[in-house]
Amino acid sequence: MTDSLDFLTAGNEFLVYDKVPSIYTTHRYAPFALTDALIKEAGEKNQPILHFWTTEPYVILGMMDTKLPFLTEALESLSSFSYPYLVRNSGGLAVISDEGVLNFTLIFPEKDERLSINEGYDRMHQIIQKAFKDFPEQIDAYEIPDSYCPGDYDLSINGRKIAGIAQRRLNGGIAIMIYLSVNGDQKKRAEIIKTLYDHGLKGTETKWHFPTVKPEVMTTLEHALAHSFTVSDVKKRIKSLFLKASIELKEATFPPSVQSDYMEGLEKMTKRNKKMLPQLPLSAGG
Template identity: 25%
Template sequence: MRLVRGRAATPAEDRAATATMLTRAGETGEEAFRAWTPHRQVAFGRRDTHADDYDLARRTARERGYAVVERSVGGRAVAYTGSTVAFAHAIPLDDPRRGLTERYEAGVDGVLVALSDLGVDADRGEPADSFCPGDHSVRLVGANGGGKVSGIAQRVQSDAALVAGCVLVNGREDLVDLLTPVYEALAVPFDPASVGTVEDAGGPGDPERACRALERAFIGTEDDPLVRMESVDALVSLAARDSDVA
């Protein structure tokens, strides 16, 4: 297992690094995991790009200081405020036709374990009219219950799969202030009350602590002799080299 840490210099390099994780998992048969805080950005899904007012949604994000990116997997728009945590787990496959549901379930389980580690009570599911609605989400329960705190997507290729998602750590008001007009422009129902964060539930509002909790949940410990540390810059360099070769 490779444990990747760090954030690349630009959103494009970050995406290239994660794509290289996936490619290499298929080539080498070795898993890789990373948890990090992406640059301030709004990642729009493929369906968003077909909305009548998609240009307005993009402009709304940029006017609020967010970069705009488009992703090939996942559902609707997701905002990364600079303290939102993303994670990606690259898994080699023998048969891409098998294991989809099991990988989703394992991804949700990993998030739940990490949130429990942070003192947050959560469960599977999501409230109505939440951001990036999907079947594989995690919501807060208990006294601070209801808000969606995590969503998970999956990309599958012939020899590897990438289970990826986000965890909202803090800054609920910033997320709501951005997502409300963006989803309005996309003509997608959105309830501001559907947003939850680790901090809302009494957990730590520190993204680095959330990253470490996700690492422990998905791979155990960095001290495991089977875990090899790697910087994101090394992946960026590999991605650039592969691009030059291609």
């Protein structure tokens, strides 16, 4: 592997949204509203963007999870873990986000080039592979069926999942999003989602497929590579790839267009969650 990434052109500039003002971080729905605002910004300004974020402990549901036949009981079961929850504005299934999970989004304008779904996933896979090329372990991309939110581009080391990738398109831009379990208690994370499905299904068969979550098929980057990592360490590794490829990384500002689209996205997320989730105490926004 070389230090350059074949889809990056030397001399290009990426805006980096990393340390963002508290207005964009304090609300539970903030990362999702901001992501949509940044996809629109990338498309309108023809500007590629990197977005890094972490959260307090949350269960992030996919829209399919709202089809669980015993959804209220499933959500009530989360109270024993004291994890608030929300439903994101995209498909897929439930994942955990907390201080040991890095959420990282590559956002590309699609004015001149529309990426295929697989090419978008491949780009993220390449970045994560190359960020850790100094370790002998291979980071593979294939489905880990008994993980939570399984998909064709699950990232794994020695057969145990460390990350999942998703995509979202809006207004001339595409976001390739990854959650990467850097450190922390991955067994507990998986047990929380297993509990969600155990209570939400109660053995019932549905026309939707929900995974039989087995905590042993998932792990953290730290455990898989037998090396101590912080979320900041991983961000530095990812940024260094762009710099080595002669890509300028520019700390982003928040123009009125982003602010306006963010507020619109926040309102949409609020309406979505009120509509799709039973209004239990843990589902209140904020």
